Amino acid sequence: MRASAIKRALVALAVGGLAVVGLSQPAQAINQYVTIGNVPKPAAACNNHGVMPAGGWLANKSCGYVMGTAIAGTRFDVSTTTPNNFHFGRWRAGDGSSFCAYLVPGALNTSHSTPIADSCSSATSDRLVHRRTFGRDFDVAPHTGNGAIVVRINPSACTGYYNYFTDSTYTTGALRDPAGFALPTTGGYRYTTADNGASMIRVDALGETIWLFVSRACINAQLPANLNNQND
Structure with a gap:
């Protein structure tokens, strides 16, 4: 093979190698x-x-x-x-x-x-990991608390839902998956979603402590003014 032909072959191989390396890889x-x-x-x-x-x-x-x-x-x-x-x-x-x-x-x-x-x-x-990614108005400072703020609930007006978030932006949602039981008259408040639409509370029901969402409007009047908004 002539020197010029060898050079062209090596250039083509190098370019081809770069093209292979540059291909996007499928998700694992x-x-x-x-x-x-x-x-x-x-x-x-x-x-x-x-x-x-x-x-x-x-x-x-x-x-x-x-x-x-x-x-x-x-x-x-x-x-x-x-x-x-x-x-x-x-x-x-x-x-x-x-x-x-x-x-x-x-x-x-x-x-x-x-x-x-x-x-x-x-x-x-x-x-x-950082709690302000998904929430606001927490009950206490980071790494403490467990729903210690007790709020009154009107079971005839408030429904519990197991889920709220829609996607991995955690900035929007809708109350979904109704719990299927009447809420007790009190619950322990933990935090509110970033869009202020729903609040996470814990209640004693079905013989267990259950975490679920309620509309923020259901308990808003029961919440103190000095809720915590520190990030982790």
Whole structure:
């Protein structure tokens, strides 16, 4: 082969190599599972005791703020799993809404899985750790409290819902998945969503402590003026 031909071949090979390197890579395949109900609360990791009848808690981190409930029969894509078996990934609701969150251990039917592209990044996980990403007007300063502000509830006018967030911006939502039982007359306030639409409270019902959303308007008059807006 003449020198000029060899040079052209080497240039073509180099260009081809660069083209291969520059190709966008497909998202990593991970496993999607169906969620289950009557999930044991994470006693060993978080010192919570009892069960979650409707499905496993969704949170902003392991043992973090409850952000919803992965209703039994919905789907969850497992991006990563922590050493204490919390799963970070995408919860997919039956109505088409979906968002990235941490799911408590034991909330998945692991007898069958479906491959799916990973859609929850480490950047989302890092952002989610900071509580002002999803909420405002917290009951107390970061890393303290557990719904210590007791609010009165009018059960005939207020409904409890297991979920609110629509997507991984955590800036919009709608009350969804009604709890299906009458609320008690008091609850423990934790925080309000970033758009001021719903508040997370804990109530004693069905023989358990249950976290759920109510409309902020339902309890607004019961809340103190000095709620906490520090970030983590």
